[in-house]
Amino acid sequence: MTRLKPADLSRIATPALLLAAATFLLVASLMSTKFALFTVQGVAEGMVYGSLGLALVLIYRATHVINFAQGELAVLTTFIAWQLIQWGLSYWEAFFATLAIAFVLGTVLQVAVIRPVQHRSVIATVIVTVGLFVLIDGIIAWVWSGGLDFKALPAPFGTGIWNVGGVLIPHYYAGMVGVILASLAAVWGLFRFTKLGLAMRAAALRPAAASLAGVRVDVMLAVGWGLAALLGAVAGLMAEPPAYNILEPNFMLPILVYSFAAAALGGLESPGGAMVGGLGIGIFLTLLVGYVPQISSQLQLPFTFLVLLGILLIKPSGLFGRREVQRV
Amino acid sequence: MRRQLPAFASLAIVAVVLVVLPFVISDYNVYLAARVGVFFVAILGLNILTGYTGQISIGHGAFMAVGGYTTAILSRDHNTNLILTMVIAFAVCFVAGLLFGLPALRLSGVYLALATFALALSIPKLPLQWTGYLGGSGGIHTVTIPSNRWIYVTAWTASGVLLVLAWLILRGRIGRAFRAVRDSAIAATASGVEIGVYKTLAFGISAAYCGVAGALFVMASNGFAQQDEFSVNLSLTLLIGAAVAGLGSLWGILAGAAFVGLLPEISASVPYIGHDYGKNIVYGLLVIAVMLVVPGGFAGLLARLRSLVRA
Numbered sequence: 001m002t003r004l005k006p007a008d009l010s011r012i013a014t015p016a017l018l019l020a021a022a023t024f025l026l027v028a029s030l031m032s033t034k035f036a037l038f039t040v041q042g043v044a045e046g047m048v049y050g051s052l053g054l055a056l057v058l059i060y061r062a063t064h065v066i067n068f069a070q071g072e073l074a075v076l077t078t079f080i081a082w083q084l085i086q087w088g089l090s091y092w093e094a095f096f097a098t099l100a101i102a103f104v105l106g107t108v109l110q111v112a113v114i115r116p117v118q119h120r121s122v123i124a125t126v127i128v129t130v131g132l133f134v135l136i137d138g139i140i141a142w143v144w145s146g147g148l149d150f151k152a153l154p155a156p157f158g159t160g161i162w163n164v165g166g167v168l169i170p171h172y173y174a175g176m177v178g179v180i181l182a183s184l185a186a187v188w189g190l191f192r193f194t195k196l197g198l199a200m201r202a203a204a205l206r207p208a209a210a211s212l213a214g215v216r217v218d219v220m221l222a223v224g225w226g227l228a229a230l231l232g233a234v235a236g237l238m239a240e241p242p243a244y245n246i247l248e249p250n251f252m253l254p255i256l257v258y259s260f261a262a263a264a265l266g267g268l269e270s271p272g273g274a275m276v277g278g279l280g281i282g283i284f285l286t287l288l289v290g291y292v293p294q295i296s297s298q299l300q301l302p303f304t305f306l307v308l309l310g311i312l313l314i315k316p317s318g319l320f321g322r323r324e325v326q327r328v
Numbered sequence: 329m330r331r332q333l334p335a336f337a338s339l340a341i342v343a344v345v346l347v348v349l350p351f352v353i354s355d356y357n358v359y360l361a362a363r364v365g366v367f368f369v370a371i372l373g374l375n376i377l378t379g380y381t382g383q384i385s386i387g388h389g390a391f392m393a394v395g396g397y398t399t400a401i402l403s404r405d406h407n408t409n410l411i412l413t414m415v416i417a418f419a420v421c422f423v424a425g426l427l428f429g430l431p432a433l434r435l436s437g438v439y440l441a442l443a444t445f446a447l448a449l450s451i452p453k454l455p456l457q458w459t460g461y462l463g464g465s466g467g468i469h470t471v472t473i474p475s476n477r478w479i480y481v482t483a484w485t486a487s488g489v490l491l492v493l494a495w496l497i498l499r500g501r502i503g504r505a506f507r508a509v510r511d512s513a514i515a516a517t518a519s520g521v522e523i524g525v526y527k528t529l530a531f532g533i534s535a536a537y538c539g540v541a542g543a544l545f546v547m548a549s550n551g552f553a554q555q556d557e558f559s560v561n562l563s564l565t566l567l568i569g570a571a572v573a574g575l576g577s578l579w580g581i582l583a584g585a586a587f588v589g590l591l592p593e594i595s596a597s598v599p600y601i602g603h604d605y606g607k608n609i610v611y612g613l614l615v616i617a618v619m620l621v622v623p624g625g626f627a628g629l630l631a632r633l634r635s636l637v638r639a
Contacts, residue, residue: 060438064437064438065438066438066441066442068386068441068445113616113620116620117619117620117623120623122384122437122438122441123378123382123384123575124619124623126384126386126438126441127567127568127571127615127619128615128616128619128620130386130564130567130568130615131568131571131611131612131613131615131616131619132612132616133564133612134561134564134568134608134611134612134615135608135609135611135612135613135616136612137561137608137612138605138606138607138608138609138610138611138612139609141605141608142605142606142609253449253560254449257445257446257449260442260445260446261446264439264442296456296457298453298456298457299453299457301446301449301450301453302450302451302453302454302457304446304450305443305446305447305449305450308442308443308446309431309443309446312434312435312439312442312443313431313434313435316434316435316439
């Protein structure tokens with residue numbers, strides 16, 4: 001019998017932890033209807049955090065930059081979808097048209113404003129994305145008159161509700177999870193099975209070697225931004241449950257912080273980690289607010305901040321990240 | 329000495345203009361000029377952190393909130409003299425900055441940006457939770473509401489004092505250590521600079537400056553501390569102001585402060601994009617343009633002009 005070495009332990013720690021968490025959620029959901037309700041809601045919301053987190057991870061992997069405008073970009077594309085629907089497109093026509101627009105927008109932004117500063121410094125790049133944040137915010141407010149009048153997207157999956165043994169599951173949640181999973185599968189397939197995906201991975205991981213092998217690294221980075229914007233658009237469109245889907249310019253702001261936490265929990269480098277992190281944050285927050293009456297929804301953000309800080313301090317590489325060694 | 333003559337001359341001119349200004353402009357414009365002073369202090373503080381030690385913060389509005397609420401609560405509960413509350417806000421935020429700076433030691437680059445961004449969004453939520461002590465969404469009033477002229481004099485006196493203090497800190501041993509940390513952490517350590525101490529200290533100092541700015545901000549808002557005035561947009565505005573001013577130099581701060589302090593007024597009168605939103609479009613476009621075209625900001629532009637003149 002071989003003894004477990006610490007290295008083995010740390011390798012199985014994450015899967016073991018996840019398995020334990022999943023088992024706990026399942027057992028508790030079977031025992032308590034209330035718990036199951038919160039968990040279902042947490043999963044649905046967590047999917048949104050995860051897909052925006054994945055958008056952040058895609059960009060971080062390729063350029064080691066966090067796009068602070070990712071949330072506002074998602075808001076902008078959601079407003080565009082609303083506008084398209086106003087102009088007479090059906091929800092799903094508008095949905096796919098918006099994804100295409102988001103892709104183009106992301107690509108253009110990367111080429112126009114990110115590429116020139118990308119190699120200068122982290123601070124310069126962050127400031128540019130902050131500038132984008134404010135700029136997009138202003139454009140939304142200007143074009144859609146402050147977004148103050150009532151605007152709502154139609155409910156794409158109806159407003160029906162399933163009753164599964166006392167647990168109420170809105171159709172919307174199922175549709176939302178389905179759409180996000182489908183978009184994830186598409187992105188995963190792209191990276192895993194296509195030449196383009198291979199080139200993008202190469203450009204992100206080893207830019208110098210990739211360019212020697214004939215990959216247009218700058219084109220790949222631009223496409224990466226386009227994909228991230230596309231995923232953000234999916235997150236934005238799916239973010240608001242039909243009960244209160246009033247579009248307003250800042251609706252992605254808390255979601256952006258949750259997805260930061262999701263991405264950090266997953267290690268900022270790991271796409272799967274971002275999804276798992278998103279689910280974790282979503283479930284954690286709904287359970288927290290659901291079961292601890294002293295904590296109102298006002299405290300969701302401060303709590304996420306503490307969780308984020310905790311993750312960054314205790315395990316900066318997250319659950320799935322590689323450890324980057326740089327000692328000073 | 330001779331080489332520094334133009335610098336001293338321009339400082340003297342700015343000082344004289346600031347002294348004369350309140351006598352020749354309307355009361356409302358005095359108020360606007362006072363607001364510029366508030367942003368001057370805040371951007372100065374942020375620049376010490378981001379410009380001189382290379383630690384980015386997208387969350388210094390949070391420290392302004394702490395300073396502003398310190399002033400408002402002290403005035404509400406103890407009717408404390410407002411000048412004294414500024415000093416206390418300085419001290420409170422210095423400690424708050426050190427406390428945040430300690431965990432932030434282990435973060436750098438984008439990680440620090442993430443943490444500070446989350447901080448900026450979190451702090452304004454707290455008054456909504458503890459509505460009794462922190463005033464809820466209605467905010468807190470100070471007992472005395474100073475006149476615009478009083479705020480102007482206070483804000484610019486504070487700006488002057490804090491500018492001199494910053495200059496003294498940055499020109500000496502501490503400033504050299506700050507820049508060493510920014511330029512190369514490894515080289516700094518090798519030369520015996522305790523990185524942790526200086527990074528934390530920079531956080532404390534810059535937070536203290538923003539605390540004073542927050543106190544002044546509350547006074548300039550009719551003595552009204554309100555949580556949504558300290559939203560994440562305020563933090564972003566500070567970073568934009570610092571970038572426009574030029575990171576790592578004290579010469580552009582007046583321009584950065586004037587830009588973020590006055591732009592909302594100007595863009596409100598511009599047709600089409602006017603209203604309240606126009607300013608965000610201009611903020612965003614301009615800061616991106618600055619980063620692309622003149623990365624050194626206004627200070628960088630000045631330096632370039634100076635070398636042109638000398639050549």
